[in-house]
Amino acid sequence: MNTTPHSHESMDAARLDELEDLVAKRTSQLAQAKERLEDDIRKREEAEAELLRRNTELTELNAKLSMAQEQLVQSEKLASIGQLAAGVAHEINNPIGYVFSNFGTLENYIASMLEMLKVYEDVELSIGSPEAVAKAKATRERIDLDFLMEDIPVLMAESREGIVRVRKIVQDLKDFSRVDANQEWQWANLHDGIDSTLNIVSNEVKYKADVVKEYGVVPEIECLPSQINQVIMNIVVNGAHAIGSVRGKITIRTGTAGEYVWIEIADTGAGIPKEILSRIFDPFFTTKPIGSGTGLGLSLSYGIIQKHFGRIEVESELDSGTTFRITLPIRHQLMDQEEKDQRI
Numbered sequence: 001m002n003t004t005p006h007s008h009e010s011m012d013a014a015r016l017d018e019l020e021d022l023v024a025k026r027t028s029q030l031a032q033a034k035e036r037l038e039d040d041i042r043k044r045e046e047a048e049a050e051l052l053r054r055n056t057e058l059t060e061l062n063a064k065l066s067m068a069q070e071q072l073v074q075s076e077k078l079a080s081i082g083q084l085a086a087g088v089a090h091e092i093n094n095p096i097g098y099v100f101s102n103f104g105t106l107e108n109y110i111a112s113m114l115e116m117l118k119v120y121e122d123v124e125l126s127i128g129s130p131e132a133v134a135k136a137k138a139t140r141e142r143i144d145l146d147f148l149m150e151d152i153p154v155l156m157a158e159s160r161e162g163i164v165r166v167r168k169i170v171q172d173l174k175d176f177s178r179v180d181a182n183q184e185w186q187w188a189n190l191h192d193g194i195d196s197t198l199n200i201v202s203n204e205v206k207y208k209a210d211v212v213k214e215y216g217v218v219p220e221i222e223c224l225p226s227q228i229n230q231v232i233m234n235i236v237v238n239g240a241h242a243i244g245s246v247r248g249k250i251t252i253r254t255g256t257a258g259e260y261v262w263i264e265i266a267d268t269g270a271g272i273p274k275e276i277l278s279r280i281f282d283p284f285f286t287t288k289p290i291g292s293g294t295g296l297g298l299s300l301s302y303g304i305i306q307k308h309f310g311r312i313e314v315e316s317e318l319d320s321g322t323t324f325r326i327t328l329p330i331r332h333q334l335m336d337q338e339e340k341d342q343r344i
Contacts, residue, residue, distance in 0.1 A: 092170050100163050107156055114149055121145075169199060185332050188225040190218050190261065194252060197229045201237055208240045209248040209267070216255035222332040227304045231312075234297040235265045235324050242269025242322065259330055260310075266323040272316040280314065308332065 140146075198211060205211060239250050248268040255262055272280060281302040305312045308328055316322040 092166070096163065096166055096170060100167065103156075103160060103163060107160070110152060110156065114152070117145070117149065171196075185222055185224060187220045187222055188228070189220050190228070190254060190263065191215055193225055193229050194232055194254075194263075197232045198236065198252075201233055201240075204237050205240045205250065208243045209250045211236075212249060212251045214251060214253040216253070218254045218256055218261050219330060221261055221328055221330050223308055223328065224304075228308070228328075231301040231304050231326065232263070232265070234301050238297065239265060239267030239269055239322065242267055242271075244270060248321075257327075260327050261330060262328070263326045264323055265326075266321060268321040271318040271320055272314070272322055273318060277314065277316060281312075 194213075198205070236250060236252075243250075250268075251264075251266045253264040253266075281298050302312055305326060305328070309332070310326060310328040312327075313325045314322060315325075
């Protein structure tokens with residue numbers, strides 16, 4: 001059977017149309033598959049982003065919870081230490097008050113007795129009985145009266161100085177604890193707080209370093225005094241521990257900058273390596289041997305300064321020492337309002 005060219009062209013056209021339809025169908029199927037694939041990829045990316053976001057939130061919440069727990073522990077510890085210090089101070093203060101009062105009376109009594117002894121000494125030669133004169137002279141030599149009359153005032157002066165020091169320590173304990181403040185924000189003198197804290201930790205520092213005070217003109221600030229004292233104590237004690245066998249120096253400077261006050265505590269210790277400088281405020285991070293430190297001191301200090309809407313910064317150089325700079329607002333309520341405004 002013969003086929004005409006026209007019939008071949010018709011068949012080719014039909015096949016071409018069929019092929020085009022098939023290509024169009026497959027192209028449509030591929031486009032749909034691509035859309036489904038892109039949609040799956042987009043959903044997977046969204047799921048991964050959501051998972052990452054939730055993981056970040058969980059990490060932040062965990063860090064906040066950890067910090068809150070640490071601050072709660074520290075607050076309870078401070079309250080316990082404060083109550084203990086205040087109780088000890090109160091118990092010591094009463095007998096010391098008696099001793100101090102009686103000591104003043106005793107000094108007057110002894111002064112009168114010494115004055116009377118001097119009169120007896122002057123009239124000794126005028127006593128008529130040679131036996132009485134000999135007895136008085138023998139007694140004078142036996143008890144070494146001249147030495148006693150010189151040494152008793154010296155002993156009294158040294159004893160008075162000792163009692164005054166004890167009273168100062170008791171007062172410093174009361175100032176350091178501030179339990180009666182019940183952790184309320186109050187106006188406090190920074191220098192008084194630093195002085196009382198230095199007196200409390202003197203046994204940790206006096207064998208390691210000389211403490212130099214370079215106080216500027218600083219107004220009273222609104223703060224939680226016992227917590228600021230805790231920060232000062234942590235940094236000063238850390239500075240003392242950082243000083244090696246050669247006696248060093250810890251310098252404390254203060255000053256005012258606008259609506260803020262600042263405190264610098266610089267030591268001549270070993271310094272902090274740059275690679276760990278950014279970690280010193282991390283909870284439980286410590287360079288001390290195991291069992292010698294909890295790694296919470298600077299972390300809690302950081303939290304306390306943050307609570308005061310302040311800043312704590314550190315600069316350090318190996319073998320040259322470390323300087324901590326604390327900046328605090330003068331008014332807490334003002335900063336509290338600013339924080340609210342920023343959040344709004």
